[in-house]
Amino acid sequence: MTFLSHRTVSILGVLGKLAASLIIVLSAAWGALALWYHLHGGAAAQTIGALLWAALGIGSVALWWLRGSARALLPYGVGFVLMLVWWSLIAPSQDRSWADDVARNVTGSVKGSVVTLDNVRNFDWRSDDDYTVKWEQRSYDLDELRTVDTALSYWTGPLIAHTLVSFGFADGRFLTFSIEIRKEKGESFSAIGGFFKHFETSLIAADERDILRVRTNARGEDMHLYRVLMPRAAMRSLFMAYLDEADALKRKPQFYNTLTANCTTIVFEMARRIVPGLPLDYRLLASGYLDRYLFDVGALVPGLTFAQLRDGGHITARAREANDDADFSHAIRRNMPGYDEDGRAVRQMPKQAPRR
Template sequence: MRWLRGALLVPLAIVLAGALGWAGLALWFDGPAARPLAGALAAGVVVGVLALLILVRPMRRALGAVLVYRSETDFTERWEDRTYDLSHLQGADLFLSFWGPTLIAHTILSWEFDDGKPLAISIETRKERGEEYSALRGFFRQYELYYVVADERDVVRLRTNYRGERVFLYRLRGSPALARRLLVSYLDQINRLARTPQWYNALTQNCTTTIRFHAQQAAVRNPLDWRLFANGRGDELLYERGDIDTSLPLAALRTRSDITAKARAADQDGRFSDLIREGIPSRPDPRR
């Protein structure tokens, strides 16, 4: 009985949100470690088919040109400006990164181009140097909203190779035109944040609920669902809506989408993004 299922989901979502507030929200965005990596703000502009991105964080570099972390918190930052040709945009992919509880994950969107490396954007908190994240403070305007614009070798490899997290990659259904609208929405918000900072909120404006905002801006119907808050089940939601590959049972799809071992093996390889996509189900035919 669908009406009964819906009636049960409402109180379940309320109870779950409350539980997450005390048990899991401290880890919702980016894990427990403070990240002194938010000193510069990215900006972007679209000119015709070109997206000009200023201050892209490609990776941490140490010892000259050698790509290496000394540890998760010991590294050297390098920033650069980039230009992406939107006519070569193929689609968007979703990363789910787990560090413990499977109901909670960190989500990252990445745009795939046929003429170069993907562009990843991770929505996080902008903490000051030495500032620790607090779940309680996250509800009360203590942290700024921050978009990390980076290589996948940065934001993905950090999680798989240096934090020991488990990461899954799902290719999202949708046309290049939809992926472009989504990226433009991200760039618009990045520019707004550069002009006027906004507050992060652990419940209403986090790494997943903010993606829903951008999807709506891109004209994607995205009804509210409890799995937007228990975002570790986000792949289940996407599967039910047909937004990721459905040719396999969900359990089998999850197995094939686990890129953790491939990312650890690829490590500093310049083909990192290609290597982690080997064996991943292809992008479903676009329907939008």
């Protein structure tokens, strides 16, 4: 009995040491990536800093196992505390050499029911690298708000999609909001970098012929568009939530985070302020399946199966065909669920949707 007790204690001790070693190695990997993304001096300095930090972590664990004394971890422990202090001091900025398409964040003011937006993007994209820069001031009457649509743009397989939300007005205009990384000139998106304070958050408001067309036609992404059924008051509140987010970013910039503060999770948090009780779901992280989540909570056009909604909202080919159409927004919506053959919103909806 005593032998078994000593053996159990010994096994537990080894397992605990293995677990602690794994945590240290993982923290060393995190620190190496943090240094890689934030050290100044170019790729050489980043590589040297990351390798030295990783070597310190792994070497400390090796000495611990060889010598049997946890004191071998002391230098790494001190270094990791200093690393956390340095990390906490990395702050987002408003002033960098931003890429043209995220050079400005939208801002807005409200007078009665009329919202006036500054820095609405309306670029003319000929390719991803060839475009005409155009920022506009636009006004919208929220009393004339009629529809809300969600676009999912797939750029890296079925799991991940970029989420955009588009508001349609009675005068036929559409305005799309998109929460994106605010990349600097010469930068490109990195999902890993999004975990390491590598990008600030940008809130873009844009004409659909800019922000949807650039993804389908210039960048070769695949897009699905869905009409989201919301009471008029909820539509208005969601629009205003975007303005609140814009005001917050104007007052204090924020870092984009691939997991906790991305294009889908931020939209969900805004929507949950308007419709309490929306369930948390893994599809808020696996954003490519957000459409199925919206279907399951009853937010999409009723009377159709999910497959019918997805097929009917597959607008990639229509967007490419409508590339030069001045009425791009209605062209991509023709016969889409919730819209008629002219791309105008249908008011009378079926009462129930098959749950398939």
